[in-house]
Amino acid sequence: NNRVLLITGASSGIGAATARAASREGYKLVLAARSNEKLTALSQELGPENVLTCELDVTHLEQQQAMVEQALETFGRLDAIFANAGRGGSPGGFSSADHEAWREMILTNIYGVGLTIQACLPALKRSKGHVLLTGSAAGRTTIPGSMYSATKWAVTGIGYNLREELRGTGMRVTLIEPGMVDTPFFDEPPEHALEDRDIANAVVYALSQPAHVDVNEILIRPTPPLE
Ligand code: NJP
Numbered sequence: 134n135n136r137v138l139l140i141t142g143a144s145s146g147i148g149a150a151t152a153r154a155a156s157r158e159g160y161k162l163v164l165a166a167r168s169n170e171k172l173t174a175l176s177q178e179l180g181p182e183n184v185l186t187c188e189l190d191v192t193h194l195e196q197q198q199a200m201v202e203q204a205l206e207t208f209g210r211l212d213a214i215f216a217n218a219g220r221g222g223s224p225g226g227f228s229s230a231d232h233e234a235w236r237e238m239i240l241t242n243i244y245g246v247g248l249t250i251q252a253c254l255p256a257l258k259r260s261k262g263h264v265l266l267t268g269s270a271a272g273r274t275t276i277p278g279s280m281y282s283a284t285k286w287a288v289t290g291i292g293y294n295l296r297e298e299l300r301g302t303g304m305r306v307t308l309i310e311p312g313m314v315d316t317p318f319f320d321e322p323p324e325h326a327l328e329d330r331d332i333a334n335a336v337v338y339a340l341s342q343p344a345h346v347d348v349n350e351i352l353i354r355p356t357p358p359l360e
Contacts, residue, residue: 134159137208138340139200141191141249142218144171146316147267150329151215151336152179158337163204163211165189165197166218191218191245197252204256211256213263213340215309216249219284221318226278235280242284246291261303261344265336266292270312270354296349305347307339312354327355 138155142148144166152162156179164172169188176184185207189196204211219242223234250264257264272285292308299306315326331353339348 135161136212137161137163137204137210139163139165139204139211139214139253141165141214141216141245142267143175144168146318147311147314147329147332148215148217149175150333151217152184154330154333154337155340156180156183158341160340161208163187163200163208165191165200191249192240194248194252197248201252201256210260211253211262212260213265214249214253214257215265215267215336216246217265217267217309218245218249219267222279222281222284227280228278230278230280238281239284242281243287243291246288250291250295257304258302263305263307263340264295264299265307265309265339267332268292268308268310268350270310270352272308272310273352292350296347303344307348308350309335309339310350310352312352325355325358327353 138160140148140152143152143164152164152175156162161183163185165187166172167190172186176186185204187200189200220238222238223231246266266288268288269285271282272289276282289308292306296306309332311327311332313323313326314329314332315322316329335351335353342348
């Protein structure tokens with residue numbers, strides 16, 4: 134496996150677990166997030182010769198374009214991306230949530246995902262590549278007053294509409310839709326949650342399918358607790 138996978142939000146949680154799982158499968162990795170320190174530590178753990186780290190904020194297109202340029206200089210190709218960077222909002226429903234927290238979340242979860250796709254598409258078209266997105270179980274259901282859920286509905290929409298745009302190109306789009314996962318996303322560890330590696334396994338499964346298999350969506354929820 135000489136393929137190159139780019140992951141945003143790779144500094145912790147689902148993104149970091151996916152980097153570990155893909156590294157075991159022999160992928161070369163481009164790892165992006167704002168925390169350079171965490172990315173460097175992960176690169177040391179995985180073997181820096183097969184990892185390019187990029188300190189960036191996904192809400193800035195030029196930073197993402199620079200990342201792709203660097204990736205092509207380093208590895209010569211890009212085969213798959215996992216647009217995974219995302220954040221929660223603030224407590225409170227539509228009448229009381231902090232609107233600045235909303236702005237940051239909407240920019241990261243929707244605009245940032247769009248920018249990652251836009252920056253990577255030229256390289257992915259050349260490789261007939263694979264786009265994977267972190268949506269959410271919350272992007273298929275309703276949660277009272279949750280703008281976070283609304284941003285993940287938008288990611289679901291991005292996945293569906295991108296697939297149509299790419300129809301006939303040989304490229305594939307996979308929506309990864311986790312339920313609750315125990316990651317630094319939460320201040321307190323949630324009860325009855327999945328582990329980050331459970332989601333990483335789903336990403337590796339989708340990536341490992343032959344070219345004629347387009348895994349559209351994977352919805353993964355924790356098993357309900359015993360009564
Ligand atoms: O959380 P966490 P998860 N620019 O906080 C990065 C979704 N999800 O792994 O920039 C660039 O450990 C941040 O890095 P840093 C969730 O919505 C989760 O759980 O260094 N990167 C970190 O690497 C999100 O889309 C659950 O702070 C930015 C990563 O994003 C994805 O899973 C359930 C950034 C966040 O990692 C990964 O979240 C679900 C920016 N502007 C969906 N802002 C769950 N945990 O239960 C953040 O359905 N990052």
